[in-house]
Amino acid sequence: MEWETVIGLEVHVQLATKSKIFSGSSTAFGAEPNTQASAVDLALPGTLPVPNEQAFRYATMFGLAIDADICKRSVFERKNYFYPDLPKGYQTTQLDAPIVGAGVVEITLKDGSKKNIRIHHAHLEEDAGKSLHEDYHGMSGIDLNRAGTPLIEVVSEPDMRNAEEAVEFAKTLHSIVTSLGICDGEMSQGSMRFDVNISVRPKGQSEFGTRTETKNLNSFRFMEQAIALEVERQIDVLEEGGEIVQETRLYDGDKHVARSMRSKEEANDYRYFPCPDLLPVVLTDEYIEEVRAQMPELPAARKERFISEFSLSDYDAGILSADAGLASLFETSANISGDAKLSANWVMGEFSARLNADDVSAANAPISGEALGQLVLRVKDNTVSSSGAKKVFEKLWSQEGSDVDQIIDAEGLKQVSDTGALEAMVDEVLAGMADQIAQYKAADDKKRKKLMGSFMGPLMKASKGQGNPKLFNEILAKKLND
Amino acid sequence: MLELTIQELAKGLRDKEFTSVELTQAYLDRIDKLDSKINSYITVSKEQALANAAAADEKIAAGDTGLWTGIPFAHKDIFCTEGTLTTCGSKMLHNFEPPYNATVAQNFIDAGAVCLGKTNMDEFAMGSTNESSYYGKVINPWSGDKHLVPGGSSGGSAAAVAARLAPVATGTDTGGSIRQPAAFCGLTGLKPTYGRVSRYGMIAFASSLDQGGPMAKTAEDCAAMLQVMAGHDAKDSTSIDKEVPDYLAALSGDLSGLKIGLPKEYFNEHLNPEIAKVLDEAIEVLKGKGVEFKEVSLPNSQLGVPAYYVIAPAEASANLSRFDGVRYGYRCEEPNDLMDMYLRSRSEGFGDEVKRRIMVGTYALSAGYYDAYYNKAMQVRRLIKNDFENAFKDVDFILGPTTPSPAFGFGEKGDDPVQMYLEDVYTITANLAGIPAMSLPAGTVDGLPCGIQLLGNYFDEARMLNVGYAFQQETEWHKQRPENSLTELSA
Numbered sequence: 001m002e003w004e005t006v007i008g009l010e011v012h013v014q015l016a017t018k019s020k021i022f023s024g025s026s027t028a029f030g031a032e033p034n035t036q037a038s039a040v041d042l043a044l045p046g047t048l049p050v051p052n053e054q055a056f057r058y059a060t061m062f063g064l065a066i067d068a069d070i071c072k073r074s075v076f077e078r079k080n081y082f083y084p085d086l087p088k089g090y091q092t093t094q095l096d097a098p099i100v101g102a103g104v105v106e107i108t109l110k111d112g113s114k115k116n117i118r119i120h121h122a123h124l125e126e127d128a129g130k131s132l133h134e135d136y137h138g139m140s141g142i143d144l145n146r147a148g149t150p151l152i153e154v155v156s157e158p159d160m161r162n163a164e165e166a167v168e169f170a171k172t173l174h175s176i177v178t179s180l181g182i183c184d185g186e187m188s189q190g191s192m193r194f195d196v197n198i199s200v201r202p203k204g205q206s207e208f209g210t211r212t213e214t215k216n217l218n219s220f221r222f223m224e225q226a227i228a229l230e231v232e233r234q235i236d237v238l239e240e241g242g243e244i245v246q247e248t249r250l251y252d253g254d255k256h257v258a259r260s261m262r263s264k265e266e267a268n269d270y271r272y273f274p275c276p277d278l279l280p281v282v283l284t285d286e287y288i289e290e291v292r293a294q295m296p297e298l299p300a301a302r303k304e305r306f307i308s309e310f311s312l313s314d315y316d317a318g319i320l321s322a323d324a325g326l327a328s329l330f331e332t333s334a335n336i337s338g339d340a341k342l343s344a345n346w347v348m349g350e351f352s353a354r355l356n357a358d359d360v361s362a363a364n365a366p367i368s369g370e371a372l373g374q375l376v377l378r379v380k381d382n383t384v385s386s387s388g389a390k391k392v393f394e395k396l397w398s399q400e401g402s403d404v405d406q407i408i409d410a411e412g413l414k415q416v417s418d419t420g421a422l423e424a425m426v427d428e429v430l431a432g433m434a435d436q437i438a439q440y441k442a443a444d445d446k447k448r449k450k451l452m453g454s455f456m457g458p459l460m461k462a463s464k465g466q467g468n469p470k471l472f473n474e475i476l477a478k479k480l481n482d
Numbered sequence: 483m484l485e486l487t488i489q490e491l492a493k494g495l496r497d498k499e500f501t502s503v504e505l506t507q508a509y510l511d512r513i514d515k516l517d518s519k520i521n522s523y524i525t526v527s528k529e530q531a532l533a534n535a536a537a538a539d540e541k542i543a544a545g546d547t548g549l550w551t552g553i554p555f556a557h558k559d560i561f562c563t564e565g566t567l568t569t570c571g572s573k574m575l576h577n578f579e580p581p582y583n584a585t586v587a588q589n590f591i592d593a594g595a596v597c598l599g600k601t602n603m604d605e606f607a608m609g610s611t612n613e614s615s616y617y618g619k620v621i622n623p624w625s626g627d628k629h630l631v632p633g634g635s636s637g638g639s640a641a642a643v644a645a646r647l648a649p650v651a652t653g654t655d656t657g658g659s660i661r662q663p664a665a666f667c668g669l670t671g672l673k674p675t676y677g678r679v680s681r682y683g684m685i686a687f688a689s690s691l692d693q694g695g696p697m698a699k700t701a702e703d704c705a706a707m708l709q710v711m712a713g714h715d716a717k718d719s720t721s722i723d724k725e726v727p728d729y730l731a732a733l734s735g736d737l738s739g740l741k742i743g744l745p746k747e748y749f750n751e752h753l754n755p756e757i758a759k760v761l762d763e764a765i766e767v768l769k770g771k772g773v774e775f776k777e778v779s780l781p782n783s784q785l786g787v788p789a790y791y792v793i794a795p796a797e798a799s800a801n802l803s804r805f806d807g808v809r810y811g812y813r814c815e816e817p818n819d820l821m822d823m824y825l826r827s828r829s830e831g832f833g834d835e836v837k838r839r840i841m842v843g844t845y846a847l848s849a850g851y852y853d854a855y856y857n858k859a860m861q862v863r864r865l866i867k868n869d870f871e872n873a874f875k876d877v878d879f880i881l882g883p884t885t886p887s888p889a890f891g892f893g894e895k896g897d898d899p900v901q902m903y904l905e906d907v908y909t910i911t912a913n914l915a916g917i918p919a920m921s922l923p924a925g926t927v928d929g930l931p932c933g934i935q936l937l938g939n940y941f942d943e944a945r946m947l948n949v950g951y952a953f954q955q956e957t958e959w960h961k962q963r964p965e966n967s968l969t970e971l972s973a
Contacts, residue, residue, distance in 0.1 A: 082806060
């Protein structure tokens with residue numbers, strides 16, 4: 001039988017506010033456990049939540065970015081359950097009146113086709129703390145630094161039909177929230193986490209199959225793998241005549257296995273009710289318009305601009321516009337160097353490779369757009385060769401230097417482009433290579449091309465690597481073919 | 483000295499008739515001698531109180547003229563006080579010393595007042611008799627041979643002021659917890675408009691109903707207290723940013739032109755005839771001050787108790803989830819695992835009435851019951867609010883009884899919690915509507931104090947206190963004090 005996969009996503013996006021959603025504690029990542037937990041975060045008796053206006057602004061920005069209705073009177077509710085890293089014994093979240101209503105996100109697939117993924121709603125809520133299970137002599141530790149970090153939970157409709165669409169949707173969301181500057185997008189720090197609802201059904205059937213939810217995926221790659229694994233499992237179960245149990249599953253990316261966490265029968269009754277400590281949040285039309293007027297450029301608009309302003313290809317513009325950090329690097333570099341194509345190649349090539357290898361985001365890269373632009377400029381004006389430029393890039397990346405020209409000088413990477421000097425070197429080298437010259441002259445065109453290489457090696461050596469290879473080639477060709 | 487008002491005490495301090503240390507010591511001595519019989523305090527902060535009194539004396543000597551500088555008072559043990567044990571009447575918080583002050587507590591510190599200690603209360607403010615305290619029941623100072631309840635949940639505060647173990651005390655009122663014990667102990671007690679007094683640092687029972695307020699001998703002292711307690715607080719999102727009037731300045735005693743409504747739903751065959759008599763006499767007194775009376779209707783008032791006993795437990799069931807043994811407070815011995823720690827810490831740390839309300843609230847919020855209970859109760863709440871809003875179109879205040887009866891003996895209401903909940907029938911609607919309400923001593927029934935209740939419109943505390951003040955100019959009930967073996971120092 002042919003099966004169709006149906007996927008819906010719930011995405012937790014940590015908002016990049018300086019302080020928590022209901023307390024003044026810092027939200028910075030990586031501090032010593034419980035050093036960013038105030039009396040409110042610890043849920044000491046008598047403490048009360050005070051909402052952070054910035055979280056509402058960020059949520060509103062997201063709503064406007066996905067063309068959603070902004071709820072003018074959103075309500076916080078208490079979601080009740082016991083867990084050691086949930087200090088109040090309830091999570092403050094939104095249910096019936098979420099701040100962001102239905103919207104839509106357009107994704108572009110690899111074949112260039114576009115698809116709309118509908119957003120059911122997005123609501124504001126607080127993150128929980130973390131339970132630490134190592135190094136406590138058989139006991140568990142609780143770190144409440146993360147407790148109270150503002151999140152928006154973006155809930156999609158079940159509009160995706162395969163892993164590619166789901167991953168593309170996730171990447172597009174990542175691109176939107178980082179472009180808006182409302183999330184730092186650091187997946188490895190849990191700034192975006194994905195819960196994937198997956199079901200399968202016989203192709204052509206209109207009803208949905210029973211779904212499972214795979215929780216807390218924090219990379220696009222894990223998401224893709226977890227979907228593939230779960231789809232395969234569900235099809236296997238159904239083809240063997242079994243039934244899918246509605247359950248929550250956990251995926252272990254390192255071992256590439258998933259296991260059931262709890263079934264629907266074990267699911268909590270969260271006993272939601274409006275939080276009496278918080279008044280409904282009223283947003284006026286004026287407020288919403290003020291936020292709209294200050295919206296930064298969104299990836300889709302940026303892509304169009306890159307195509308028209310820098311004459312980039314659709315593909316290059318798509319990649320460069322998706323990540324706000326990458327886009328900014330590219331744009332700065334293109335403006336400084338005056339060479340958009342070369343800047344695009346550097347950003348998408350060397351730069352992106354190093355970002356991936358070191359697992360850092362463009363926004364946190366050790367090389368600024370200005371430095372990159374300077375480097376591209378020196379490639380363009382033949383000051384350095386492309387291999388020399390790579391050496392400069394390494395120095396910049398490892399922060400052994402910050403000024404491109406200084407590095408070029410210090411490392412002796414400056415190309416010799418003085419044709420007179422280069423011609424003299426060619427003459428000197430050729431004088432000692434009579435056999436090779438004879439061989440070359442006897443060869444046909446095809447062989448000649450290959451034989452050119454045997455002259456270049458000694459030439460680069462003679463010039464201590466500083467000869468402009470392009471000019472060497474020209475001079476050499478002229479001399480040999482005379 | 484024990485009978486002086488706050489303003490008189492302040493004058494005495496400024497005129498060097500006595501020092502704050504002497505005043506504080508006098509109260510500490512009385513507490514020392516008498517409170518073993520009454521049990522109105524959970525914690526007496528002897529050393530800190532004397533140190534603060536000494537500091538106040540220095541300030542007064544240096545010319546400080548603040549009304550509260552050097553004046554002793556007591557806090558209900560529901561207000562968090564930095565570094566001082568704050569139990570909320572529960573074993574759950576038997577070891578809890580908050581690292582911060584409630585806004586109300588901070589306000590009294592800033593005013594220079596001297597906190598004598600923390601008063602006993604029903605556990606987590608759940609009760610009308612003070613029997614549910616983990617720290618033992620409080621004895622009503624008006625008790626004769628038979629021990630009577632002081633009312634609750636602010637029973638410790640009421641008993642302390644009645645026995646002259648503090649000049650005044652703070653209380654909190656979720657369904658009558660200031661007014662009912664005030665009535666039972668012959669005091670004046672005010673529950674302000676919801677949002678008038680910050681709830682920050684006031685341990686929550688039912689967040690949408692809880693409100694801190696003053697308990698004192700007179701309306702004048704209540705005004706002096708409310709002046710310190712009231713005001714907008716950025717730490718409490720439900721606190722209302724509205725100017726605080728000068729409550730003492732509003733005490734003119736002039737009631738001419740005032741209209742007071744008498745709800746026909748209160749003045750019916752169910753009203754205790756003795757209390758009806760007290761009310762009739764009070765009405766005559768007020769008429770003599772130029773007040774006009776007219777009948778009003780609060781048609782949904784009989785729905786108050788059932789609605790309250792859904793909403794309050796529902797909120798409490800979530801508010802009390804934080805007491806889980808993980809971060810502070812009581813934790814069971816040697817838990818086997820997480821579930822065992824939760825179950826035993828909460829089973830052992832909470833008393834029966836608290837458990838009962840957590841269970842009722844949890845049930846009311848459960849899937850399948852939410853609409854029938856919680857939502858229905860919220861609808862009733864809106865109806866009750868509408869009733870008051872309609873009534874206040876015609877009248878300035880509403881007058882009625884505070885309680886169905888005067889103070890009763892321990893265990894007299896039997897084992898049926900519903901009988902106990904009906905104790906709140908007259909007080910509960912003010913919390914549901916969020917309006918201010920005040921109990922005034924207005925007579926005796928069987929030799930015990932009897933309170934009458936004024937209900938007012940939102941933020942009308944200043945005028946309400948003036949009604950109490952005017953009434954107390956004409957009557958002596960607020961000057962009555964229990965004179966018996968419980969309250970007299972032996973020679």
